[in-house]
Each structure stands twice: as C-alpha cells, then as structure tokens.
Amino acid sequence: MTGRVVLQWLMTTHVVLLRGINLGKTNRVPMARLRQVLTDAGCTRVRTLIASGNVVLDHPGKPDAVSALVHDAIADEWGLDIPALTRTAASLRKVLAHNPIDGADQDPKHYAVTFLSTPAPAATLEPLGLDADPSPFPGEHAVLTRGELYTWTPEGIHKSRLLRALGRLPALHGTARNWDTVRRLADLAEEGD
Structure with missing residues (x-):
C-alpha cells in the first residue's frame, strides 16, 4: 500500500491535446479504448473530455515524455500518427x-x-x-x-x-x-x- 501512495505522490497531472482525431470518419480513436490503452501504458486517473482529443491523466514524466508516450500508444494501437501536445495542469x-x-x-x-x-x-x-x-x-x-x-x-x-x-x-x-x-x-x- 505504501508503494502506491508514494507513486501517486510522484505523479503530475497532465493535459494532453491530440491534433486531428475523430474528424468525421478520419483518424477514429474511441475514447473508452484510449483511456484503457493509456492506463495500460502506465498512466493513472485517465479521463477524456469530448471526443476531439482531450485527455487528462497522471504520469510521473515531463510533458514531452508524456506526449511521446501518448503518441506511441496511439500509433501502436491504431496505426495513426497523431501529434500530442502536453501541458501540466498548473501551466493550463x-x-x-x-x-x-x-x-x-x-x-x-x-x-x-x-x-x-x-x-x-x-x-x-x-x-x-x-x-x-x-x-x-x-x-x-x-x-x-x-x-x-x-x-x-x-x-x-x-x-x-x-x-x-x-x-x-x-x-x-x-x-x-x-x-x-x-x-x-x-x-x-x-x-x-
């Protein structure tokens, strides 16, 4: 139990903005599956806002590392090259x-x-x-x-x-x-x- 508390303490809340997903039939990324994929990739408290590519998650990495993780997770799961921009909750x-x-x-x-x-x-x-x-x-x-x-x-x-x-x-x-x-x-x- 202590390890979980320490790990959560090390986490930073990030806001990830995906560019160009779910535009009509282009670059379809279902939000429920995205939440699961990002959880499997090591993120916690993953939540999404509307289907246009807004993700809030916790991860111990810096924003650039989180952007790369999300980009790679989407590429691995859906074969899409989706730019991901990340800001911390504090910077937002x-x-x-x-x-x-x-x-x-x-x-x-x-x-x-x-x-x-x-x-x-x-x-x-x-x-x-x-x-x-x-x-x-x-x-x-x-x-x-x-x-x-x-x-x-x-x-x-x-x-x-x-x-x-x-x-x-x-x-x-x-x-x-x-x-x-x-x-x-x-x-x-x-x-x-």
Missing part, C-alpha cells in the same frame, strides 16, 4: 489566468487558445500587421505568448480571415481549443487533487 491554469484579450471570455465559443508545439517569438505575428490602423482583420484579435496563441473571432472560425492568415505562418504549429473547453479541461485536471 496559467493559460486561463493570462487571458490577454479583455472581454473575449464572455463568448467562449469564439475565443480560442492554440497550444503551440514549440514556443514562437513575439515577432512571429508582425507580418500580419495586427497593430495597423485600420486593422486588416476588423474585430478580430490575436495575442501570442511564447507557448500559446490566443484568438478572438467574433464571427466564428469559419468566417475568420485572421485564422486563415495565421494558418499560413509556419512557426505556429499546434492545436486549438475554444475557451470553454480550456476551462473544462482545467476543472477536470483539478478533480481529485
């Missing part, structure tokens, strides 16, 4: 606390965070002219931190000229979640702490 809370776009969280479906696979310098957004007056993207906003890109698209992602422009910037590789999902993931990560 910081993402929520940062919230650099005033008032955007009032409409969380149009406010999103792109979690970047590698940090991007602040100058990455300069080619878009976001500080120009008038703005080339009226009503839309983007704020880049080193590891996340916050975006506000009041007309929705499908009509967003800003998101199309951002997608052409090679330094911004990652996966996005709307603000509501980020909040729900943070809540899920805190359960049982």
Whole structure:
C-alpha cells in the first residue's frame, strides 16, 4: 500500500491535446479504448473530455515524455500518427489566468487558445500587421505568448480571415481549443487533487 501512495505522490497531472482525431470518419480513436490503452501504458486517473482529443491523466514524466508516450500508444494501437501536445495542469491554469484579450471570455465559443508545439517569438505575428490602423482583420484579435496563441473571432472560425492568415505562418504549429473547453479541461485536471 505504501508503494502506491508514494507513486501517486510522484505523479503530475497532465493535459494532453491530440491534433486531428475523430474528424468525421478520419483518424477514429474511441475514447473508452484510449483511456484503457493509456492506463495500460502506465498512466493513472485517465479521463477524456469530448471526443476531439482531450485527455487528462497522471504520469510521473515531463510533458514531452508524456506526449511521446501518448503518441506511441496511439500509433501502436491504431496505426495513426497523431501529434500530442502536453501541458501540466498548473501551466493550463496559467493559460486561463493570462487571458490577454479583455472581454473575449464572455463568448467562449469564439475565443480560442492554440497550444503551440514549440514556443514562437513575439515577432512571429508582425507580418500580419495586427497593430495597423485600420486593422486588416476588423474585430478580430490575436495575442501570442511564447507557448500559446490566443484568438478572438467574433464571427466564428469559419468566417475568420485572421485564422486563415495565421494558418499560413509556419512557426505556429499546434492545436486549438475554444475557451470553454480550456476551462473544462482545467476543472477536470483539478478533480481529485
């Protein structure tokens, strides 16, 4: 019994964001089976949120090691090459606390965070002219931190000229979640702490 208590004490709660799964019939990964596969791979308290690739789990490894473990487990089980980005529960809370776009969280479906696979310098957004007056993207906003890109698209992602422009910037590789999902993931990560 003591070994189990010590092991749980060494665990870190991680939030794993999978990119591009369960999009229609593409890259199908059933969440119940994923939870079992990750448990078998040595993770504990594995839980998922919606079927779009949001996993909260406990593991003693660093985020990069957890990303590799999840990527490899999915490749072994389903033969899919699915990028996995991992943040600790503590870093996810910081993402929520940062919230650099005033008032955007009032409409969380149009406010999103792109979690970047590698940090991007602040100058990455300069080619878009976001500080120009008038703005080339009226009503839309983007704020880049080193590891996340916050975006506000009041007309929705499908009509967003800003998101199309951002997608052409090679330094911004990652996966996005709307603000509501980020909040729900943070809540899920805190359960049982």
